[in-house]
Amino acid sequence: MTVTVTPLSAALGARIEGIDLRQTVTGAALAALRRAFRDHQVVCLPGQKISAANQIAFCALFGAADSDYKVSAQRTETDYRKGVMLVSNVRKNGVPIGNLPDGDIQFHSDGCHRDRPYLATTLYAIRVPRGGGDTLFANLTAAYDALDADTKARLDGCRIHNSYVLDATSRDEVPRPGAVLHEATHPLVLTHPDTGRKALYLNRLMSRWIVGLPREEGAPLLDQLLDHVERPEFIYAHKWTPGDFLMWDNRCVNHARTDFPSDQVRLLRRYTISESAA
Ligand code: SIN
Numbered sequence: 345m346t347v348t349v350t351p352l353s354a355a356l357g358a359r360i361e362g363i364d365l366r367q368t369v370t371g372a373a374l375a376a377l378r379r380a381f382r383d384h385q386v387v388c389l390p391g392q393k394i395s396a397a398n399q400i401a402f403c404a405l406f407g408a409a410d411s412d413y414k415v416s417a418q419r420t421e422t423d424y425r426k427g428v429m430l431v432s433n434v435r436k437n438g439v440p441i442g443n444l445p446d447g448d449i450q451f452h453s454d455g456c457h458r459d460r461p462y463l464a465t466t467l468y469a470i471r472v473p474r475g476g477g478d479t480l481f482a483n484l485t486a487a488y489d490a491l492d493a494d495t496k497a498r499l500d501g502c503r504i505h506n507s508y509v510l511d512a513t514s515r516d517e518v519p520r521p522g523a524v525l526h527e528a529t530h531p532l533v534l535t536h537p538d539t540g541r542k543a544l545y546l547n548r549l550m551s552r553w554i555v556g557l558p559r560e561e562g563a564p565l566l567d568q569l570l571d572h573v574e575r576p577e578f579i580y581a582h583k584w585t586p587g588d589f590l591m592w593d594n595r596c597v598n599h600a601r602t603d604f605p606s607d608q609v610r611l612l613r614r615y616t617i618s619e620s621a622a
Contacts, residue, residue: 347376353580356483358384386592407617432611449513451600452549457508457526462616466591471611472584476604479582484543487573502532503555504546543596
């Protein structure tokens with residue numbers, strides 16, 4: 345079958361048709377997929393009907409599939425077993441079957457609060473609400489390119505300090521007593537290992553301060569950059585259809601989620617991809 349790649353927006357993202365993820369992706373199809381991922385940063389393969397095992401096999405094409413999530417003991421069905429992270433508002437016996445909270449989530453990059461962030465994230469839509477619950481993607485490479493030369497020079501060599509308490513959806517949330525704070529610093533301007541292009545690697549949910557700048561200089565600059573990376577021209581809003589399978593590159597893309605009605609089911613399966621051990 346011929347593989348077609350169609351841009352999803354002027355900002356980023358491409359829709360890929362002609363690949364069935366129940367089969368191992370090889371040869372020209374895999375080459376097209378890798379090229380589209382590199383060029384568009386977010387890929388959407390619609391109309392899929394895949395198991396967790398298919399999703400893990402896909403992840404392994406790009407790195408190491410992360411499958412050691414701790415999940416609720418309430419999960420018994422095959423797809424709800426240990427190691428599968430669901431993103432859902434469904435409760436079973438009053439306990440959420442998913443690992444993320446409901447409602448909207450501010451822009452972030454998965455794993456930037458860890459020393460080794462996730463290379464990519466995959467999300468497979470099983471059930472979606474009739475409206476809302478869109479996933480927004482922001483192109484951090486375009487955001488960097490749009491900065492003026494003075495700002496680029498100011499950011500050169502700076503690092504960003506990120507912190508996150510699990511289940512936070514907004515930077516202003518006050519952590520529960522005893523909650524564990526996960527922290528890491530990374531280059532504020534990240535050079536992509538495959539393309540050599542620079543991305544403005546910071547996000548509203550987790551980025552706290554610019555390391556190495558005095559607070560009176562760093563705090564307003566951080567605020568300004570957080571607004572900058574969320575400018576509409578850098579963003580694509582994905583409206584989900586069941587069967588959509590998405591993968592995005594956390595090294596150059598932030599994502600966020602819009603709110604959705606709590607009485608409508610939203611159920612997606614998520615695996616992140618880490619760099620393979622050398
Ligand atoms: C996430 O922030 O990782 C979840 C995205 C989504 O539910 O659309």
